[in-house]
Amino acid sequence: MGRDGDVRPQDEVVYLVAGLADLVMGGMRDATRRLPGLTAVREELRARGELALKRTGPSSEAHMEVLARRVAERNSHG
């Protein structure tokens, strides 16, 4: 997946649309599996999705979660 940097922004939109289509056609999964073109698109989309999540996914927790745990800990001690 080293070509991630070369992908143009409009391609990204195409993948997102394809991703939506993939969701919509969830019920027709068997049929799409038999079409090599769509399978390739789906695999590409999945791989891109994984990369996108790694790239932009939040690495830390919600700020409020940290505070809430501290309060919960304090309450359990007191």
Next chain:
Amino acid sequence: MTTYTDEYMDGLRLKGDELADATVEALFGSGEVARFNTLMRWFTTSGQALPEGLPDAASDYLRATATPPEWVDWGVMEQARRFFIDNDVHISTALSFAAMPACYLVPHGAALLSATHSLNYPSRRMAETGQFTVYLMQPSAFEAGGRFLPAAQKVRLLHASIRRHLRQEGRWPEPVPICQEDMLGALMMFSVQVLDALHRLGVHMTTDGAEAYYYAWRVVGTILGCDPATIPPDLRAAREFSDRYMIRHMGPSPEGAHLTRQLIQMYEEVVPGTVLDPVVPALIRFLVGDTAADWLEVPRSGWDSLTKIAPALLGALERFEDRGLWASQLSDRLGRLVTVLELSSLTRGRVMHYAIPEELKRDYGVPSGSARWTPPPPIDPVIVHRA
């Protein structure tokens, strides 16, 4: 370094809003609240002449608060407006699904909100907050013809009247309802905590943009009756105040859970269809974290893990915007449309008037000692069928 010690915060709990409190006291004392509310329905824009026949206490107050604070740097305010326009959808999302739940995480705040919530129209508070923010971010918000200052003047009196009602009826366990600490706490939820949520959503922000957004809320806080000397001066100080406030007060409460359920239901009604219904609880859970979401009894769903892709989708949208003017205009327009639709579905086209409630029970549906009248249930479906 600890600026905001418990002693300091405790001191803020004893202070209300002197000017607005005195005005409301005078209006109630002379029995002029109804006349004031009627006349004020026509007073909606800055620079408009005050309605004739206003009680003296009211016209004195309206004159004293007619202009924004002198220290406002209008260059920074313009930066804040741009920040708001660039991120309007994200900010609306953060206000609805992070800032509102944060209010519900403070048990005494939840008790106050639930005591003053309109039972007939639960989305009213959201509509009021939404319209208030939209007024704030108009280019002419603070100029003659702007709608923000008159709305703020009314909201400040509304708070003062709720303070008076709760105190008078002996229904508040502390000396001062809506005290300075709680007003500043709320200010933190709408400012620094919204920025936390934007960060969590993967929105790219500049330091200048974020500081300008916070600056705008400092101005708003001052206009709404927070003592400017106590408002944290920058985002670093705001972080400290916000965390200290939340740690002092946050926790589970039946009212908090109830208000959260109402908030979720409201959005389920606004969004057409039922497919997307679980998205709202999932988004709240994502933004406030599991511990706080469990306190608020936010339901879990299969969407919880899916919400994690929201930052990736927003990231893709931002890169799409970077593609050029047409792309960014298209996405700006979509954003504006979403915000306008979101707001108009809440206000249902009405202009919110922020009237002073003459009594909490009638205007806000606060249950009193006697039983409340409820409409009879629908007639038996079998009989309807036969007829």
